[in-house]
Amino acid sequence: LLPTVIIVGRPNVGKSALFNRLIQRREALVYNTPADHVTRDIRDGIAKLGDLRFQVLDSAGLEAAATSGSILGRTADMTANVLSRSQFAIFLIAARDGLQSMDLQVGKWLRKHAPGIKIVLVMNKSESLDESDGSLAAAAGEACRLGFGDPIAISAETGLGMSELYGALKPLL
Numbered sequence: 473l474l475p476t477v478i479i480v481g482r483p484n485v486g487k488s489a490l491f492n493r494l495i496q497r498r499e500a501l502v503y504n505t506p507a508d509h510v511t512r513d514i515r516d517g518i519a520k521l522g523d524l525r526f527q528v529l530d531s532a533g534l535e536a537a538a539t540s541g542s543i544l545g546r547t548a549d550m551t552a553n554v555l556s557r558s559q560f561a562i563f564l565i566a567a568r569d570g571l572q573s574m575d576l577q578v579g580k581w582l583r584k585h586a587p588g589i590k591i592v593l594v595m596n597k598s599e600s601l602d603e604s605d606g607s608l609a610a611a612a613g614e615a616c617r618l619g620f621g622d623p624i625a626i627s628a629e630t631g632l633g634m635s636e637l638y639g640a641l642k643p644l645l
């Protein structure tokens with residue numbers, strides 16, 4: 473039985489891009505089966521990251537709920553349900569967007585709904601940030617305010633930081 477990792481975050485941080493990279497399928501999947509809420513709200517696949525294999529979940533349900541402005545409602549309940557059956561969560565934020573109020577909401581939501589789950593904070597869209605001009609450190613410092621420790625900087629688009637993500641997940645999985 474593979475460990476389960478759910479990717480959680482506000483809309484547009486790159487959850488599906490990371491999911492696609494982890495399952496090594498590059499095309500975007502479209503959810504257009506409204507009759508099948510599970511298919512629409514949660515996608516799952518087998519992630520390959522170095523020698524790690526885990527079940528990865530793309531939590532589009534939380535996203536659907538979050539677009540209404542608050543993380544409430546049936547789809548959020550469904551995500552919470554799946555979350556309770558996951559051992560790990562990737563809390564995804566996006567470096568180039570800065571920390572947004574919805575990120576803080578997701579953090580709060582995670583604290584409430586994922587008390588026993590190990591959470592790894594991952595900062596996507598980091599490919600345009602630089603170590604030399606301090607922009608990477610500034611974004612990481614801001615992300616620390618979420619209270620989930622230092623973020624792992626990645627780019628789901630370019631593959632930057634995947635070995636660091638591996639390094640963070642390896643001792644947990």
Ligand code: GDP
Pocket residue numbers: 481482483484485486487488489490535596597598599626627628629630
């Ligand atoms: P989701 O709503 O969290 O599932 O986000 P998506 O995976 O749909 O991505 C939202 C947007 O961000 C899309 O336009 C992606 O192309 C873009 N995106 C995703 N990952 C990255 C990244 O690492 N860098 C940059 N620059 N853009 C990204």
Ligand code: MG
Pocket residue numbers: 487488489532535
């Ligand atoms: Mg998505």
